[in-house]
Amino acid sequence: MRDPLAGLADVSWRQLHHAHGVAADVPDRLRMLRSPNTATREGAMAWLSRAVCHDGSHWPVSAAVVPFLVALVDDPSTPDRESVLSLLRAVVVGDAALPFTPDFSSGDELSDDDLAELAKLLSESENARAEAPEEYFDAAAVRWAGDAYRAGLAHVPSYANWLSDPAVAAQAAELLAYFPPDEKTVDALVTSVAPASANLTLGYLSGFPTVDEHLTSQLDAEPLEVRMTAAIALAFRLGGDLPARALDLLVDVSPPPAPPGWDRSMRGFVTLALRRVGL
Missing domain, CATH: 1.10.220 (Annexin V; domain 1)
Structure with missing residues (x-):
């Protein structure tokens, strides 16, 4: 079977941000989810949960990890697939309630440059919210959540396939x-x-x-x-x-x-x- 993380090198991780800064460290944490060592896997899972979707907050990197989490769950040799799927769910739908009608339109007012600057401020500045209007941060949060949801939407056929996997x-x-x-x-x-x-x-x-x-x-x-x-x-x-x-x-x-x-x-x-x- 093809390595589920084979495409990691194709993503410009250094141009993305998570809750703690530049996302260049995300690929290594994703690889750790395949480790035979339980402590290593649990540590990577906890780190990713805090960095990529902490307390329901999304970041530019959130959408980028979705296809790799899906590929990990797809591969029966991945350890603790249930935990990986739990992380995927947190990234894709966060704390959304059912019935769910997706509406991320309020995040469309910001340009890609605006979003990149806000992500940098949030992860690197000690007082980011004093450096840009609050409504920018609110719109960015919606935009990144929408990007993650749409990334998850692309993999619905995989979720349907998992319905036959106990x-x-x-x-x-x-x-x-x-x-x-x-x-x-x-x-x-x-x-x-x-x-x-x-x-x-x-x-x-x-x-x-x-x-x-x-x-x-x-x-x-x-x-x-x-x-x-x-x-x-x-x-x-x-x-x-x-x-x-x-x-x-x-x-x-x-x-x-x-x-x-x-x-x-x-x-x-x-x-x-x-x-x-x-x-």
Whole structure:
């Protein structure tokens, strides 16, 4: 298999910035994610999290790391692929909430030169915000977040492929809830090896009438988490037209834990579902 980091030398890292300065040190940290040493990998992961998307903040380098993180998850020989996927998610969608409608238009007012100067100020100046108008920094943050999201959007087919991989399927399903669906993605969600997580994502996708049929069939699944997530998804999609047996499940059954990749508890999802139904 081709080295997932083979293209690192093709990126002008010295022209990009992260939270701590020029991004020339990013390639080495990405390589460390392939290290056989656990401590080395964990250290690189922590460093990248702080430098590339710290506390939801994005930088010019954020979009540049996306294809390499995707390639690392794509490669089964990459250690701790679940952690790499978690980092990818943080870079691509940050702390965005569902349902998600991307709007990064407020970041378009700055030129590339403006953005480069602001990135340099933020990473190298001791008092950067005194050296440029505050609205410039706000617009830059939106622009870099938008660049990272669009970089992630380019790899939706990879996320759909991960739905058949037990190691990362649940996280991949959650990530797909943030992107516009197509028939191939929906088909992959319907057949995912992580059906509980896929069900939740299907609840956030509008259209695709066959999804309702699939979710209704999932109400008969043996695992409680699959039945419960199917009922939640149907409530999100159908509202007051929710089938009675799905409503009974939401009202009468104590919910299990949420699938991997989802921050909200299953009880929280049930509460949202009941509100959607009108209870």
